[in-house]
Amino acid sequence: MQNEAALAGTLAAAAARLALPPGAALRFAAVDDADGTLPAQLRGAAPRRQRGFLAGRRAAALALGAGGTVGIGADGLPGWPAGWIGSITHTDDIAAAVVAPAPAAAIIGIDLERIVAPALADELADLIAPEGLPAANPRDVELTCAFSAKEALYKALFPRTRQFREFTAALFRRAADGSPQLTLAEDWGEGWTAGTALGAQQVVAAGHVLTVVWR
């Protein structure tokens, strides 16, 4: 496996291709390097979870710049500084965070996934994408793209709607130019109605899929 710093660098170079809201920033942090002060909720957590949390906060602080810090709310969600929205994701190795000035985006969600093994993709396909997977890429890549896009969508909308949604609540498709698209298959609340279409900003690099969904 590549070391985490090299992986972060490869993913950052790929992420530069994503179209983000004006004023947005996306940064990575290696999980192994993570340190800092844990909030009370995380003090009894497994060391890996603690490092993932801290790496996510480090990525968020880098994205905010100028000493920006991100707390944790009573609901477990990140507490963004006034005037900003954002989202955090982590794998075992790498954390990433995206932030945007609140006027530039109403919602934003990020997700980073390692591409799943082909056998697991076959096992999960009906659960994650019962609408069927596009054939643009091998099934393991497409399944991971669909999964990551739907998780990023959920993470973008949940802070607004506060409603859980299953993987059937949105459809993953590819537009004629191959770009990933999400369509809400049911009402998500707060005016996010069935039929709403959102583009997913997505890159596949270094065995991972990175997705940002924003509007």
Ligand SMILES: CC(C)(COP(=O)(O)OP(=O)(O)OC[C@H]1O[C@@H](n2cnc3c(N)ncnc32)[C@H](O)[C@@H]1OP(=O)(O)O)[C@@H](O)C(=O)NCCC(=O)NCCS
């Ligand atoms: C919440 C969920 C999306 C997190 O995804 P994950 O791949 O396990 O974890 P990630 O590393 O990408 O993201 C975790 C981070 O997301 C944030 N987060 C957690 N729950 C969240 C929520 N409900 N909404 C927005 N952000 C959330 C936190 O910052 C968390 O990291 P932290 O606790 O260290 O701060 C996932 O656990 C889940 O519940 N999925 C089912 C719902 C879903 O995706 N439906 C699809 C609808 S089409």
